Amino acid sequence: MLRGRRNECAALDRVLDELRRGHSAVLVLRGQTGIGKSALLDYAAHAATDARVARAAGVDSEMELAFAGLHQLCGPMLDRLDRLPPPQREALDTVFGLSNGRGADRFLIGLATLSLFSEMAAEQPLVCVIDDAQWLDRASLDTLAFVARRLYAESVALILATRAPADELSGLPELVVEGLRDEDAGALLDSVVGKALDERVRDRILAETAGNPLALLELPRGLTAAELAGGFALPTAPLSGRIEASFRQRIASLPADTRQLVLAAAAEPTGDAALLWRACAGLGIDAGAAAPAEAAELFRLGARVEFFHPLVRSAVYGGATAQERRAVHGALADATDPEHDPDRRAWHRAQAAWGANEDVAAQLERSASRAHARGGLAAAAAFLERATALTADPARRTERALAAAQAEHDAGAADAATRLLAIAGLGPLNELQLARADRLRARLAFAQRRGADAPPLLMLAARRLEPLDPALARETYTEALGAALTTGQREWLEAAMQAVIAAPPPPRAVELVLTGQALAIIDSPAAALPMLRRALDAFRNETLTGEDQLRGLAYASLVALNLWDDESWHVLSTRHVALARESGALTVLPAALEMHAAYLITAGEFAGAQLELDEADALAEATRSAPLTDATLLLHGWRGDEAAARARIEAAIADAAERGEETTITLAEYAAAVLYNGLGRHDAALAAARRSSEHHPGGVYAKALIELVEAAARDRDTESAAIALERLREATGPSGTDWGLGVEARSSALLRQGAAAEACYREAVERLSRTHVRGELARAHLVYGEWLRRSRRRLDARTHLRTAHELFTAMGAAAFADRAARELLATGETARKRRVGTADELTAQEAQVARMARQGLSNPEIAARLFISPRTVQFHLHKVFGKLEISSRSQLEFVLPFD
Template sequence: MHGYAELTGRRTECAVIDDLVKAVRAGSSRVLVVHGAAGVGKTALLDQVAMRVGPCRVARAAGVQSEMELPFAGVHQLCAPVLDHVDRLPAPQRDAVGTTFGMRAGPAPDRFLVGLAVLGLLSAVAEERPLVCLVDDLQWLDRESAQVLAFVARRLDVESVGLVFADRAVPPDLADLPALDVRPLPDAEARTLLDAALPGPIDPRVRDEIVAEARGNPLALLELPRDVAPAALAGGFGLPAAGGVEERFRRRVTDLPPATRRLLLLMAADPSGDAALVARAARAWDVEPSAVAAAVDAGLVDDGLQAKFRHPLVRSAAYRAASTLERRAAHRALAEATDAETDPDRQAWHRAEAAAEPDDAVAAELERSAGRAQARGGPAAAAAFLQRAAALTADPGHMGRRALAAAAAEVRTGGFDAALELLATAETAPLSEQQEAHADLVRARLAFVTNRGNDAPPLLLAAARRLAGVDPALSRATYLEALSAAVFAGRMAAPEGDVRAVARAAHAAPPADLPAVGDLLLAGTALTYHRGYAAGLPVLREGLAALRARPPGADQLDFMWMAVTSSLRVFDDDAWDALSARYLALAREAGVLSHLPLALTARAYLLLFSGNLAGAASLTDELTAITEATGGSLAPYGALGLAAFRGDADTGAALLAETRDDVTRRGEGVGLTFAEWAYALLHNSLGDYPRALAAARRATAYAADPGALIWPAPELVESAVRCGQPAVAQDVFGLMSGMRTACGTDWALGIQSRSQALLSEGAEAEQNYRAAIDHLGRTRMRVDLARAHLLYGEWLRRERRRTDARERLRTAYDLFAGIGATAFAARAERELNAAGGRTHPRSTSGEQHLTTQEAQIARMAGEGLSNPEIATRLFISARTVQYHLRKVFTKLGITSRTQLPRVLRD
């Protein structure tokens, strides 16, 4: 099949390939996921891409089962031929590539930075001539490489890079990308292909039998006749024996001389492409390199040791045809032939595969490999090394410790099913009291990150109590996690996991002698729920101040979500901005996928309230992709909030229904509060106050956690007043009033004054509106400020002060329209029209005519950032930045970056 210029029966598929190549040669980037059953022709289609690219450069990589646990092996295979371009990358990306590929020592790089570096590297190569990257057998790629390439695929734009994947099925993290389903050939094309491949005539009955057995699989059509002599085919006496394609390859391997089988087994067991390594291992196993000739004659290997197997299924067949003893012997020979200094991890893996029984020395080396993998930014590989180390550990205590460490690593990287299995393995060992406490903690954390429902708080609380006697510092950290989980459980918490019950237990736990940041957050949060808001406020502020004064560090990651939440509870928008940015940076730097959804959500909401809806939308898209890729269960909070702020009623209603069902099923009570708040906000923006009031009442029905009422309470006040039911809001207003007064920040006092104005009349109302605008004007909360102008303008119009009303309403409209809060802008415009005013004509050459990405790039360029700096922030290539800047200049009618600040609105 590989030798034909045109693939039989693949005209449609080749047309898709031609379109991709044309687009790449014209300067665009394209991604394609080719998927179909084994042997259906995916590799042949990739070969067709390579044949049709013309002047394009081609880079290839293929996943191999035996390399699945070596971190970034697939990415290194793809990028190794072009590493001479690495000097063109910005220093952080250059360092990330060097550390990841073992070219330099350094701290573990940010997983996203590695992805951005690979994107930049491919883009740099494509600047010389278009580049097409072909990745075969994606299903066998190591997890880190798969994640990096999925990242790159989503961020390709105008780099002249084509990225074509081949997989047996479309993986979940690529599900939204263009795909090509390669199906079996129809009977007519199958007969044509079979006839073209046969060396002579064939009996029609035999042809029909082969076509029927092959079921349209091209590889089967080409391989089935190889098992029968030409004379038998012509006479119809020797029908091929039944069996799949891989089984036929296995039989042909079995028929080879013993020395050739050993050589193929070595090649299959170490697919590094290092002919010298295979030759050394072969000599150690008494195999001469010339033994490969028989495999070439059998059509299994193209041309000697340097060549690839004819098809990935041949590699699999060569490995599976060997006995367990033969496989171990092959791995032993490869381990002895591998340089322990230059490639210790590959040697350790071969030694592990060669082990017939527990081997503590090999297990210890695997544990060291896990540490090296973690240092290179490969936590998934670290988990795999630890898992194999546990299996090879003779001492039950060491086995339990390693299995626990592997389970904890899997939780942090999103390998939740594997974590459960490892926990079960660890718990078969005679664990110490400390190890049992750690097992409880890992199980509780697994419950939290996979479900965030009402089963996690009791588990975390039990783990915290058990750890108190063996590891007090970890016990306090676990109490803090239990409080976080109880906040998530909210109104759906079990009695023993209710936030107040957890707070009482945490408050009663022994305090730290010298409280660290996490201890202060724990003490302040526990006091807030146990003794009241005012009691916990100074301790929380002390903890937040201490955290902001410290430089960012990976040790802060586990309490960053509570720190961000605490900044909201004390109405500190500066802390919310700083800490949400730090949380996201730390989560990305560590590559901890269990934290990223929370970090992205926290940052997206800061951007929403600050009026940066475009930035929030970008983070929400990233959040969706990561949640789908990791199988995480965080509700679509980002998308729901974005729909509410934009005033998108249809999307908001659909997301509300989805969120209600999802969080109710999992027992995530805070999700109900959040969803109803978003729905109330949405309908207040639309002026549909009855619906807003109904949703706000549901959102504020759970008063045990006053911190969860910070956002719903203002929606309840506004909708209740507009519905003529101010008394409905009095209880919640009173509760929140005490919190805001005790807090005393501009944000808190601004919201308090705005709500008080709605509940007041005459001069008192006007005084409160002015106070709200004054306070909120000193914050970054642009949406809250715009709403204060809107409410004040509406009040002024009803007071018949039309001139004053027009001023406030026009200000509100300009703010809402500028940030993209469409429904609020329409409400302000209606009020302005009713007051006898008109909106200002909006410039046709300004930022509103830019796309979201163009606006982001324009703002950053206007701030003086270089193209590589902008690319790093937006996770795109510098070439894409340059392309969009040219479009920005054209749309805005300018010729220089220095003109951007003048033409873009503040």
Template sequence: MRGRRRELETLDRLLRDIQDGRSRVLVLRGEAGAGKTALLDYLVDQARTGRVVTAAGVEPETELAYSALQQVCAPLLGHLDRLPDPQRDALATAFGLSAGRPPDALIVGLAVLGLLAEAAADRPLLCVVDDAQWLDRMSEVVLTFVARRLDAESVALVFAAREAFNGLPELPVAGLPDADARALLDSVLPGLVDARVRDRILAETRGNPLALLELPRDRTPAELAFGFGTPTATPLQDRVEEGFQRRIAALPADTRRLLLAAAVEPTGDVPLLWRAAAVLGIAPEAAVPAETAGLVELGARVRFRHPLVRAAAWHAADPAELRAVHAALAEVTDADQDPDRRAWHRAHAAVGPNEEVAAELERSADRALARGGRAAAAAFLERAAELTLDSGTRSARTLAAAQARFASGAFAQVPALLAAAELGPLDPAGQAAVERLRARVAFAVNTGRAAVPPLLATAARLAELDPAAARETFVSAIGAALNAGRFAGDDLRLAIDAATTATSGDNLRQAAGAAAAGDDPAGRVLAALIAWHGCGQAAAVPLFRAALDAITPDQDLDLLWMAGLFVHEVWDDERFLDLTERAVAFARAGRTLSLLPTALTFRGSALIYAGRFADSSDLLDEAEALARATGPSPHPAAAAILAAYRGRREPALELIDALTADAGAGGMGWLLGVAGYSRAVLFNGLGDYQAALAAATAATEHEDLAVVQWGLAELVEAAARSGDLAAAAKARDRLAERTAPADTPWARGTQALADALAGPAATTATSTVNPADAASPADAASPADAASPAAATVEDSYRRAVAEFAATRLDLPLARARLLYGEWLRRHDRRADAREQLRPAHDALATMGAEGFADRAGRELLATGETVRKRSSPGVRVELTPQEGQIARLAAAGRTNPEIGAVLFLSPRTVEWHLRKVFGKLGVTSRRELQSTPI
């Protein structure tokens, strides 16, 4: 611990924190030999009053699913029965303790979080994970998820890694200070050494403790006296490993082979090692030279001097000798207790094709998939394919490996596997599967314009092989073109034409006109898109509805994003809210939690229009947190829209600018439409109508599916209030083309409001109304003209808008309609009538948190002579953190702590801790009181 005062103070503070009931996460980051393991040993030694579990990543184990996680959890499985049934079942399945549905990584993560919390219920828990850079993928995902959700469980999760580890808090472990490095070096240098040589050693090792101890060890006196070897550019880690290799090479042959067996056997199981040694004809005495050299300890478990010793023994081995060691380990590994590790050893012992071993690996892949280990399954299948002589079977196994790689999120590895699969004979079904997977990779990697050509090419090849897959791929191609929007050029037309031509034999042309019953969901979606592009909105609306009827969240998750567009095209608020609620419920309960971020974002966007900003924000925050643990974050479109409606200028513009940058970088013109719409909403709320007009005009220049109608509604308001009545009328008429075919309360309310703002349909000329005061042509009239036919028509439109929106579940457009109607009434000097609209508008907008629009309503109320109490934010959220607000609302809805934890991916102990804080802040003492408190 020489020279490690800062590090030791940090570790001591971490132990104090978990003693006080807080959780901590820390990554000790430093190069090989920096002293990370020594610091972990210190931490374990100091944790005398708590429970300690240790684990380590092992390079040969990186392809075996959950291998490191099992090391963490095995000592804690006595607490397994305390977990809720779904979590307990998921963890048992992942560890192979029982059979069940393949668990999603996130529910396994929630189970591990609960297991750690239960284990720490009576005394603090310290979990130490060394060599995190060698964790298997599933263990890394789960432990990272757990690390990000720990809060108040009295758990410390401490990693040691050579690089930054998934953005977790870290403590850099650098080289020793010069004085300490000199003292350490002097402790191992033999006799007197020239000061210049000592300085060179210090400079080359940069204070790395292991290098200071090991590099001089095998140097001759002459090298130390006259120069520390030949200058080299070899990285320090490699030089230290080379030093270990030289020390290993000096050992007797049997000792070297025993050391190799210990390096290849990753669990540190000493009895297993001795059984393998016996198969290899190695006597127990062979261990003595390696132990005497300080390279390994064979006690209760195998413990290497340093991970680089294991690496040195493994990397320097002769291939034939390595195969012999794997064969011995396979022979002594129990086929019933550990079949996958036995299969892995047999695979590495095989010299050439071996169908028996390949079949065993294929069975291991099936078991890995059953546990949710897709990356492990892919590794098993790839090795099985390598050992397969029959070309057809080899191609089938390679294709299965590609599918597993795709499912694990390793998209970059899929194309090479598909190319290898195509080298052998594939039946039409196999070729179709190759093409389908190639399309899915193309769409997953790039959902913008670049994906359109490869998707169309794949869809054309699939048309003969698998018509259903062809339809799905054409939908993806058209979706990519829709996403590209104004960047797509002629791609959308080409995609629609190709889909129409290639699928005409499947009655899609007829379906485009009638949506024949019995079509699959992708076929119905495709029919709707063909009709929308070729025949217009009126012809497409019935097909949009038919497609929505066919799409179910529990079966057609790949089409969920398209359903999100279609519900706006048919203006169906009931379906919008119900579909998004079902999607989230299925993603949570159906254990497809990797899809939960998308479902949460979809639901969050629906709740914006329902006026439930706090709930929407909670879901979007959850989606972002989950996405960080599982892959790329959903694009921030919904977050930008929510920020715009909240009306805080700078935070909203920051998000909208980020969305604009993302759109440009990814060739996603559709997102530019969303950004323009968001700006228009923001500036309309703030009363900056000229800026809103410019933003809405930009947003509606392209016919982006769903987005254009949002932008048109904002354009009508911005143009009317800016005095550009021609632009308002033109936007009103364009909007009517989209609302009339739908004929729903949402559509009728939106159109009525546009009619009121733009004035009678005959009005097309520009007006000289003062932009600061204008709201519609009728607003230019004097109070005496308030009963004129034009004014009566406008007022009737406002009333219809309010009535239609009141018939929906969308509180936000209802409040905005009341605001605009109240503004119109106040400008016509009908103050009492204006207050009747402005009061509920102001209350609703302030409660939901639409601050810009609420301020507009407040100013209008003041102008009517009414006193307005300013409300800067909805309810009591100013006192609660976002997480506390989520927990409080769920508790008020009657959810138990475990249920809240399952929803928010927190341990029940953390939920309880936050609830105590919520009770204190709100001045309540029970959940019953919480139910009557505004949150």
């Protein structure tokens, strides 16, 4: 037990106890420099006698090297990589430089790290101890924070120490480490001094150190016997500065060779003792030089180099002259294997460089390319910025500054990108470079504020690029079109659309989709129809690049929906989800899942839609991003649980109104109209459908018109129904699809009488039977059956009402099923009751796991979709089986309710 740290040690003991019970635990130790965080981490590592311990520490000089911290932690685990699912294995292979694949999505890297930890813990509980997390490179910190939020039942403990609060670690269990109590601080001070102190000096030291253990250990070493005995004034510098000054005094007393050895160790933070000795050989330092530093309790030199405290490293490095630092970096560069670790060697060479050095700058450029391929965008930017500083030739310096600015923009560092653009502007810019700089300024403006200045800036850059780089010019025109669609600037929308259409070669599929959408706004939907159909055909039948598909499939799926083309919607939305999964594009996957879930809802496959929405929610939680709500609202509307649906719809409308998102309001009101039509509350449905149309950014929302016609017809507002029907025909007529013409026929029937009405009902049933939109087919049977009953054709009515009831029941559309049941009862037939679920006791995540297991997904597949480990999936299934009193996955089908 550490002196005065009973509570802190008890907290760490509780973490280890959770580990021994088969659970996972996370704890962040936060406190000022020297407060004892490192000692507490040592306590945890030594107390974990029955666990495997993996350690890493952030180092400020390594903050620019992507995944450097993760390398430290996971290096001994890499022999388990072959046990991971292929996409996860490939992601870590690339991150750790074991292969040359393209950079993986950072969330896929996080999931792969979680799986790797789980694999290690399957053999023996795993304790990961990370010191100085504030100095971890951003990529490693993001990955570990992701893992920390997903740990549950893996027998993994993650303990991090940091000096200050970090956004990445917010919300995780935290223990603030404070100064020792006066009694404990005094005892520690007395043990260090070993003799009686002047009482005034003792009180002054205790007051100024405020219970900081490192200060209590170090400060007395820097005071003379006279100062300790006579009460001379103590230094008044900030505490960390005084502690470092104490270390520097001890370093200054060492022999010259020892000081240089310790400086080399501080400059090479991997702790590789063999590398350090190779560098020392180049500096002419023999093995005996280490002994004085070890005796002074500055560092230990065994199989690895370990400093007594991170402040020793910063004191050594910060106290050296620039010339001394360059000398040890040069020796470390010479000692680093250029084949095994070319990037670290290039970084050491850069730190050793005096003035401009083209050879080193070129090496840094190559390192930037490798970092970018691994997904280390911040590292690539750092390499390029240092290369810029080492470049003497003005033209090359300008080119490297532009490349560094682009890398900083890609890494999300807008201020750094702007600063580097200014550096580039100091040099001679040719026309191509001027155009690239303009393009980057426009992209920065659009990314930072969705600014109206972005489209004209992009158009200017594209015109400059046209004679110089036609391919980049075309890409820039396309970006200008996308920006103008977002900002709604009609002038620039038309200009960008014309430029994209005119630019050779013929437009790509993604460009056709964008230009078609622009044409629909500028001219009319009918005018855009040929172009949009060409785009859908290209996405369905042409071989497209992964980037084009990822960028364009979301647009293409939306176009298919708006063109009433259910077959294309099915094909394209399914492909988008598959492509996002295969490529590990987890930032794209939520939107792809939501679009495909919306298709499944329309197709009446509520259970499948719920699975995909569960996955999208898990991803939003894992990535700490806002969840997507539109498809969830639609599902609530179709299910017909009024209380639950209204709560979600009203909350979504309030939130969207605050943010000014009209599209979400449109979808929410449409979902409300579906809900109320299902419940038979047609007055409320009419009001919601009208509001949905009013809020649609592009005009009347055609899907809401379906609800408006039915609600107005049932509410005997024939004038409103007729107007809505005419608008609906304008949307469905040009489509020529069975979906569009089927809902048009069904809506027309509601306003007709006799044989004309029956002909429309029959047409609606026939057309919709040929589509995927099972919900609309069920509604066609329902309204036809209702009409037949009112026409006193009870036997004919029963056939359609029974079909409607069966379809709605199978889907889980409770309100519509009840409506069909009431109509059946009026014909003299009783509908069969729906099966009642028995899984109310399951937690939200247990229900998610159970639903996916019922669908036949394996534990690793469920784990990948919910961003948890396979062991956590198994843990949840064990709980599910106990609560539902079953013993196997095959029994889930019989005890879980269908959504």
